[in-house]
Each structure stands twice: as structure tokens, then as C-alpha cells.
Amino acid sequence: MTERPPHGSARPGGRTARTRAAVLAAAYEELDRDSFAALTLDRLARRSGVHVSTIRRRWRTVEGVVVDLLAEHSSTLPTPDTGDFRRDLTQLTQAIADFNNALRNRNVIQGLLAAAAHDSRVEEIVRAAFVRRTEEVTLIARQAVERGEIPEGTEAREVIAALAAPLYYRMLILRGPIDERLVHTSVEATYQAARSGVFVPKGDGKGDRKGDPEG
């Protein structure tokens, strides 16, 4: 429905870049105070000092602004490296929890999913951003394999997805805060599953597993 927002088509550091920075900063501030539902182009114009017609021309909708915000803020998860797999998992899970418990980040993700539902091109942007972030932190699992803490052949991306999934389920489906207990159960369930080889694909290495519910 919406057209793809043109991303920083003019030279960096120029007026276009300054306008973009002002509007994205304004969006982040608004989403730190109120819901995504309350975000309007008029409010963005008021806070950023950029004329609403300029914002509308560039991003079309508030969803367009939020998608652009993701491009700016999606690589903020540090990769723990404590030398201990369980401690790494705990630090990573706590970082994801802290990030998603911040109102503005929660609002950005909810806005993104709304945008993805309305525009299939946004789906690919969301997917790519999360896959990229997941790739970075798979280092945790790969190092645990090297140290012999978890088995050879462990699919590192499955480990990270197993760790993060309960947090997103709590946030998006059960619509509650990510508390200490959930961080604990996510870490422990993932840790034990990884240790016992659940994330090592069987057979042809693609994880086929047919007609054997008993494992």
C-alpha cells in the first residue's frame, strides 16, 4: 500500500541527512513517552521542527518512519564473551530483555509488525534485521562448541532463536513484561537443550526427523 521510503538519497551530512536525523530522533522520543498508536506525522513535525509535508513526502506514514528507525538502531546488542556458555547466555538474554522492556524499543517492534502486516516489503526488512542481529551473537554458541561445552555440529542460530523466542512471545503474544523469571527459564531451557544435543541436526544435517515422536 505505502511506497518504499527513499533512504538518505542525498549526500551524507547534508540537509537531507540532518532532516532524517531530526525526524528519527523525534520518533524515538515520542515512542519513549507514548504508544505507537499515538504517533502521528503531526506530532513528529512538532517535535522535530521539520514540516509535516516534508515528513509525509519522505516517509509517507508513521510506519515508514519506524522502519527507517529500525535501520538506524538494529545493531545495538553486544555479544557477551565471558568464557562460560551459561554466563554468556544469561548476559545476552538480559540484554535482550532490557532492550525490549524499554518502552520505545517495544513500541518500535510493535510498529514494525504492524507495518509488516500492511506492507509485505516491510516483512523482508524486519526479517533481515533480526537475522543479521542473530548472526552476530551466534558467536556465543560457536565458542561454546570450541570450548567443548556443547556438542560439535550444534546449529548456533537455533540456540539463539531458542533463547530469544520466549521473550518475544511474552512481549508480543502474552503482552507482558519480560521479568527475571523468564530470563532464567529461557537461559536454563536453552542451556540444557544445547548441552544435550537438541540443536545438532540429525541425519543429512538438515534436521530431517520423520515419524519418530519418541526421539
Place this chain on the structure above:
Amino acid sequence: MTERPPHGSARPGGRTARTRAAVLAAAYEELDRDSFAALTLDRLARRSGVHVSTIRRRWRTVEGVVVDLLAEHSSTLPTPDTGDFRRDLTQLTQAIADFNNALRNRNVIQGLLAAAAHDSRVEEIVRAAFVRRTEEVTLIARQAVERGEIPEGTEAREVIAALAAPLYYRMLILRGPIDERLVHTSVEATYQAARSGVFVPKGDGKGDRKGDPEG
């Protein structure tokens, strides 16, 4: 932003009920063929034979229709009862996978999350629907406790959330299909975590666990 849609305010079986049934059936059919983004009140009117102004008066938006659709279709997960915990988990996970791999159900959920982002009252409807569904299938974990397969004090809701979370993460965040491999890893990780007592809250029974990352 949108007003709450009035749910079946006239007598059941009357014209209001027939209109609602026709529009909800039309929505389900449309979402089985195309994305939520493609759903419009005009398309609903065309397919249902109900005038677009009637639809707009009653539901306001396509999000309103989808929220009403949830109320109609949210209790469709059967609770497995095979006498074996792992087999129950496998059947339940497969049922959730099949449900969410159906395009129309995937579209309904994506539409609901979009609606929740735009209207905080929808959040509560989404939350309540999933909590209710989760409550029903917690029987699996409670029976496993009774049979002695998993420890006394296991928090059954945590078991079900751990099982379902990776499927929703795949669907909503990684935007991919729920495949056989994911069903397997979700079941095994949850099974092993439940067996080893991860879902038994420590201490005061509220799952407090402070400053002890080593467990």
C-alpha cells in the same frame, strides 16, 4: 483510534447474527487467498454481500473485523491426551504449527498484532485469547506431574509458553514457515527442561532468583 466494535448486540439467530456470520466468513476466505494488507472493507462487502456502509458502521476497520474473527476462532486447539508427556507435547506443537502455517490463521494473527499496535484495547483482547487457549492445554503438563514424568510444582503455563514461543518467533520475527525441525527442537528443549525442573519456581514460589547466574 478505532471504536470498539459492538459484538452481536441484537438477538442471536437474527439478522445481525447472520450479517456478522457472513462478514466473518468472507474475511476468513479472503485471508486464505491473500495477505492481510490486501484486505479491504470493499472486498469484504463484495464477498459477503453485506453493504460496505453496514460493515463500516459495525466494525469501523478491517482490524475490527479481524479482532471479531479471533473471538470466533480462538478455541480450536485440541488438548492431546496420549498418556505420554513427550507424545502430548509433540501432538500439541504439531497442532500449533499446522494452525499457524495455514495462511488465513497466520494472516489473522498478523492483523491482530497490527490492530493491537494501533489500539491498546485490542492488546487486552489478544492477551486474553492466548491466555485462555494456554490455560486449556496446560492439562498436558498437569497430567505429566500426576504421572510422575515431570517434577511436582512445575508451572504448567511456563511449559506451554516454552513450547509455543519458538513457533511464534519463527512466524512473527524471522517471518518463516514452522517446519518439522522446529517442531522437534521445541518439543525436545521443552521436554528436557521440564524433566529437569526448570519450570519449578524456586524460593517463594514466585520464581525469584537473584544474583546467581550459575544456577
